[in-house]
Amino acid sequence: MKNIIKMLAVSCSICCSFLSVSAYADQQAWSDYYQIERVDYPTEIDPQIGGVAAMQDGRIALAIHSGEIVIFDPKNNTWSTFAVGLHEPLGIVQESENTFVVMQKPELTRISDTNGDGKADSYRVLYDDFGMTGNYHEFAFGPAVDSKGNYYISLNVASNFAGVFEHIRGDYSDKCNPKSEMQKYHDKQKWIKGYRKQVTRMFSCAPYRGWIIKVTPDGQATPYSAGYRSPAGLHVDANDKLWTTDNQGDWIATSPLIQVNQGDFGGHPAGLNWLAGYKKAHKDIKPDDIKAKRKSPAGLFPQGELANSPTQPLTTSGHQAFGLPEGELLIGDMNTDHLLRFIPDDVGGNTQGTLIPFIAGEDLGIGNFRLDFDKNSNLWIGKIHLGWAGDEGLLKITRTNKPMFIVDQVSLVKDGFEISFNQPIASLPSNVAVTSHTYHYHKAYGSPKVDLKAVDVEVQKVKGKRNTIKISAKTLETDRLYTLDLGKFSDTAGRPLMGNVLRYTVNALK
Template sequence: MVKFFVWTVALLCAVSGTAEDAYRRITLQHPKELTLEAGGIAPMPGGRLAVATRRGDVWIAENAYSKDGSGVVWKKFANALHEPLGLAFHDGDLYVSQRSEVTRLRDTNGDGVADEYRCIAKGWGVTGAYHEYTYGPKFDVAGNMWITLNCTMGDVVLPNRDWRGYSLRMTPDGKWQPVSGGMRSPCGIGINPEGDVFYTDQQGHWNSACGIHHIAQGRFHGHIAAFASARLPGAPFAEPKELVENVPVAEAAKRMPIYKPAAVWMPYRKMGMSTTDMAYDGTGGKFGPFAGQFFVGELTQASINRVFLEKVGGEYQGACFPFMERFQSGVLRLEFGEDGSLFVGETSRGWSSVGSKPYGVERVVWNGKGPFSMRTMEARPKGFRCTFTQPVTKEAVMAAKWQMRSYTYEYHADYGGPDIDVKEPEVRVVDVAKDGLSVELEIKPLRAGCVHELTVKGLHSTEEALLTPEIAHYTLNQIPTQP
């Protein structure tokens, strides 16, 4: 057991364009000899945090909620795992993803070290190709365990690639099945209280931008590597007779019904370059004014974004907003702790990041004040309704500068892709709520199947705070018919 104290700790506030002074970051200190490349994190009872490292160990941190990050006690709980990229604490046990299986770890004699490693799920293809990661597990409200499998990238023909690029659901009785496919690099899984499951995917071949996708039975998410398993027993969809490509994503979805584009696109660079984990804010306000939304990690830009989801026509869509930047390393894992703070697991090994350190764990804490931000952006038949965390006056709204760009993406085999079919619609403020907490906007033209990028400059709240961030991106897959 190693006890590590630190004499100086930097408590960093969010920077310009983020949550400003409303949040602080605390670095969990660890001994120099511990290579804390956090591939998985899992809060545990009693103020503890479990961290799985990409080098195959699981460590448990005592005093993980230290006010300044010092005095954390680290003890190795498990080792010899194969690049774990997910960790969960469920019904008193730790579950860790390895490339070829999900393993349950138990300490049966009470000495603080796992002595039982039991395989809980296996059977998908593993070839040794670099990108064949296994992400998860995450448990839904019914006790089902979810994992997602990175597709085998490149044109190399390899055997034993079954279910690469698929989501798998394992029921409590131990049976698993593929639910959807067509994933490229599905690094993060998020589940809301209703039990709906989402995953993040990264820009690349067949993905012009990163995105948040809703997992549902029989869906094809876009990457054609999944067709290699489409003829297997239990496949959730059949390979289409005709692959529709080189057209806008909305048109591809109409002509190829199994294809479901992202519920929310995360525009490249503007909202990150390598989307990672998802954490649902079920803290009831302990983490600020964004309860009921997802916080989404970004590896390359070492940042966290925020996603608001709503259902329109029975399908999820919504908006994404920048949240916090300049974490010490690439943000790979996110989990809310028992006090409502957000743990951030970080690593840059194998993937570059703008962070100043190669790895680590930080904790984000709300200070109870602010920020003044756009809380939600909701679709309306003629435009959008924007709500705020602080009230505004009609005079302030009319004095601000409201601008919009709308665009879409092409569904194609190329690596990533630019905004296409770009327009600059007219934005008109049609109403400001009496309480000052919402604004109704009319957009001409309002276009289904497009991202609507809203910029608001110079808007102040009644408390004289400047709106931050100034930008939001709504993926309008469908225009609602009723307000």
């Protein structure tokens, strides 16, 4: 374990940058609208939380890094241990009153209390037919569950900061560097200065690393979607749409949010080793070989500004009591001290939309890895760092019910953007600034902003639409991220706009 932590300190695990950034230079007073409570955590329980599930009876189940499932009862302020002996669990869902499904590093497991004594006595493998080379970066995330009870898990690719073990699980890809050479990584300095240079930055040498897998309730698995680097956040929304975040790195210019359908390719080529009929080795792939296959992200997180290592999305549907419109996603991040809202916008069957900074500040902190709403619409957040970047502990966020002023909807129109607000506005924002840019798609690690330019716009009210403005632009372009800064802007009651910088990813035009 000590060796693993040392490797995490010099490489990219869940995260992709050491930079910690804030939602705003002048963080707005989110404490007026939300109370953030750091839960008093017992010293004997590992404070690194890999999974959070708000249970049907109001208790909170946590999958923790040291390998236990513990249950917190907020009503009585008590803690109990439900299960032990797990291997790096990084996700949990409650399947029934006494059963959880947990994603461990080596398997998806159904864990049950069959005699009702509050302790797990049944551990059954639901799915473990995926490869493992022993590389420290081969994390396993999930599960997310749809309305039919199908589970979705995601499998990290490996990192060339290390190689592979002598004994691996699953076939070894003939498109990878020779296994005999990949095992010679234990002399770290020699590895870094020598053979590592011949290995792609990330690699998939064991089956289905870099894939999302669909698993039925009885354990039947389907390779669902390839092309991911470190897809730390999976979520199925109220419409049974599957979402994932990924982390910036090689082939991933800046962290994306992707709405995933079966057969989609997320953009990272390592996992193509396991696509039937695909013959080109990862090291020989060029951007033009795969660019047309790549699924356009629904949202992009500018690195160092909005998110460095986005984590789990969570739908707001059914939780209007939390103060947000239904149908949005909330998203955490490992390195930034804010949450994010994603407002989807369907344009001709294309899913795209707007990312807006949400609750922010030191009270929230960083390392916001797993999120869940309880039945009273309180938001619970589990934090983790894995010896690298992030934080520890459990947060409870409760709305104060004080009215706030936020963006309600952002819609792309033929010649610009329509923005609706949840409160009456007396006048137009006076200092609107809009820019657009794109990114390189290449095998290098990340990308700077490309072709960053100011966009000439006009701002006007929309007739017949309550509390809506239109930002008109002479031209709009696809495959670009538009940043709309509304400046300092208040409603008729003088409340400041909470989240005044909007980032809309344009994949398709009206």
